[in-house]
Amino acid sequence: MQQTSTKRTNKPEPVKRAHVRPIPQLGGGVPFLGQALGFQTNPLDVLERGWKKHGDVFGFKMAGADFVLFAGPEAHDAYFRAAEDHLSAKDVYQFTIPIFGKGVAYDAPRSIMDEQLKFLLPALGTGRLRKYVELMQEEIIAYTDEWGDQGEIDLARATNDITVNVAARCLLGREIRESFYDGFADLYHDLQLGINTIGFFAPKLPTPSHIKRDRARKKVVKLIGGILADRRKSGRVEDDFMQTLMEAKYKSGRGLTDDEISGILLTVLFGGQHTSATLAAWVGVELLQHKHHLPALHDELDSLYGEGPDFTTPMSLASLKASDRLHRVVMECERMHPPLIMLVRKVMKPFEFDGFVVPEGKMAMVAPALSHRLPTVFKDPHRFDPDRFAKPREEHTKANLTLIGFGGGKHRCVGMGFAYLQLKAIWSTFLKRFDFELASPAPAPDYGNWVTGPQQPCRVRYTRK
Ligand code: HEM
Numbered sequence: 001m002q003q004t005s006t007k008r009t010n011k012p013e014p015v016k017r018a019h020v021r022p023i024p025q026l027g028g029g030v031p032f033l034g035q036a037l038g039f040q041t042n043p044l045d046v047l048e049r050g051w052k053k054h055g056d057v058f059g060f061k062m063a064g065a066d067f068v069l070f071a072g073p074e075a076h077d078a079y080f081r082a083a084e085d086h087l088s089a090k091d092v093y094q095f096t097i098p099i100f101g102k103g104v105a106y107d108a109p110r111s112i113m114d115e116q117l118k119f120l121l122p123a124l125g126t127g128r129l130r131k132y133v134e135l136m137q138e139e140i141i142a143y144t145d146e147w148g149d150q151g152e153i154d155l156a157r158a159t160n161d162i163t164v165n166v167a168a169r170c171l172l173g174r175e176i177r178e179s180f181y182d183g184f185a186d187l188y189h190d191l192q193l194g195i196n197t198i199g200f201f202a203p204k205l206p207t208p209s210h211i212k213r214d215r216a217r218k219k220v221v222k223l224i225g226g227i228l229a230d231r232r233k234s235g236r237v238e239d240d241f242m243q244t245l246m247e248a249k250y251k252s253g254r255g256l257t258d259d260e261i262s263g264i265l266l267t268v269l270f271g272g273q274h275t276s277a278t279l280a281a282w283v284g285v286e287l288l289q290h291k292h293h294l295p296a297l298h299d300e301l302d303s304l305y306g307e308g309p310d311f312t313t314p315m316s317l318a319s320l321k322a323s324d325r326l327h328r329v330v331m332e333c334e335r336m337h338p339p340l341i342m343l344v345r346k347v348m349k350p351f352e353f354d355g356f357v358v359p360e361g362k363m364a365m366v367a368p369a370l371s372h373r374l375p376t377v378f379k380d381p382h383r384f385d386p387d388r389f390a391k392p393r394e395e396h397t398k399a400n401l402t403l404i405g406f407g408g409g410k411h412r413c414v415g416m417g418f419a420y421l422q423l424k425a426i427w428s429t430f431l432k433r434f435d436f437e438l439a440s441p442a443p444a445p446d447y448g449n450w451v452t453g454p455q456q457p458c459r460v461r462y463t464r465k
Pocket residue numbers: 089117267268269271272273275276277279338339340343344404405406407408410411412413414415416418419
């Protein structure tokens with residue numbers, strides 16, 4: 001169903017052009033800050049203005065840095081195929097090092113980071129995913145059991161709580177899930193404070209939130225270290241990411257240190273939790289504004305799980321994979337509301353596309369939020385229309401890399417399959433058990449956050465079936 005992105009190959013293919021074309025510059029910013037103020041309020045507006053005026057490649061200034069935006073499938077292809085020593089993600093993600101730790105992910109040489117990400121593959125294989133679906137459903141059922149027969153919730157808060165619980169259970173391990181309310185949630189919150197604008201430019205600056213972040217990381221490593229020691233001592237084996245990492249070895253034959261295991265678990269938690277929570281909230285916001293899609297979704301759920309609010313046939317990996325209509329709704333929400341609206345790389349040596357040459361030292365960007373709304377790719381792109389992905393339309397297959405909510409190329413998200421399962425597990429359970437309606441006006445995107453979710457309040461009324 002989901003379109004696959006380009007393979008992880010190394011060499012960009014330079015476009016041969018007789019003349020270098022000057023990169024058009026987007027005007028209208030203010031001195032030094034450039035487009036920063038516009039980006040703070042509505043980056044999509046700024047980018048759409050640039051695209052309408054200049055097309056698939058244009059430059060702009062933001063907070064003293066020069067950015068060049070690449071839009072459209074051809075540009076994505078060149079961008080995502082560029083090697084790390086050409087367009088560097090590592091240089092941009094330095095702010096994650098105090099959270100993930102030394103020698104982990106973006107602090108490690110790319111070959112080591114690749115090995116670390118490969119350690120996760122067994123944890124994302126079919127056998128494990130089958131188990132995670134059971135755990136996901138247990139968590140979602142337990143969470144919604146706490147709701148009354150009727151009431152109001154903040155949807156973004158609810159999807160955040162559920163995805164934290166699921167991540168703790170499947171990724172971090174049963175022990176952390178069980179000790180959750182004894183402090184891990186607070187530590188996670190303090191770590192999240194470390195992702196902020198100052199941290200992006202000066203991750204080591206001792207601001208109050210950075211001090212909290214550093215203290216929290218020390219405590220998390222201690223907590224995880226205690227669990228690792230306990231598992232080793234008791235010989236207990238669990239079905240989770242932590243176990244996979246405990247058994248993994250680098251090509252050199254060396255096992256992972258406790259600090260590395262903690263760092264990789266935090267990488268995965270930060271990569272997957274908040275992003276999944278916001279996309280799950282957007283699914284609700286869109287569906288509740290377009291309720292005419294609900295009857296067909298209910299038919300699909302009835303055919304998979306039996307009629308009524310209970311699951312006569314239990315949810316499984318197979319049933320979630322067979323949820324075609326729900327899958328298309330999630331894809332449409334990924335298209336309209338990609339949680340990561342911009343992906344940035346630092347240009348390490350001149351990067352050429354379609355005759356434009358971006359010099360070393362500049363920032364190169366693709367913006368899923370803009371690219372997913374190009375009328376040249378998606379018909380009527382501002383309209384919520386999940387059927388654009390159904391046969392015979394399949395708008396996303398007209399070119400490679402049209403849908404890039406999970407990135408592309410060598411940095412493409414390793415957790416996409418897990419994320420899709422979780423999103424479908426949440427909404428299958430929600431829709432089966434409850435009727436919903438929006439209780440506040442449909443929220444606009446909250447661009448003040450690193451991950452773009454719906455603005456608060458995002459109130460929803462529910463009635464148990
Ligand atoms: C809706 C949920 C999610 C979204 C929208 C999302 C989006 C993305 C995007 C756009 C990238 C590429 C970043 C770049 O190119 O700079 C990425 C990378 C990554 N994601 Fe996800 N992600 C999600 C869920 C997950 C989950 C559940 C996991 C783990 C189980 C995960 C782990 C990662 C990791 C480790 C990377 C780095 C890959 C690399 O650099 O090679 N993500 N994700």
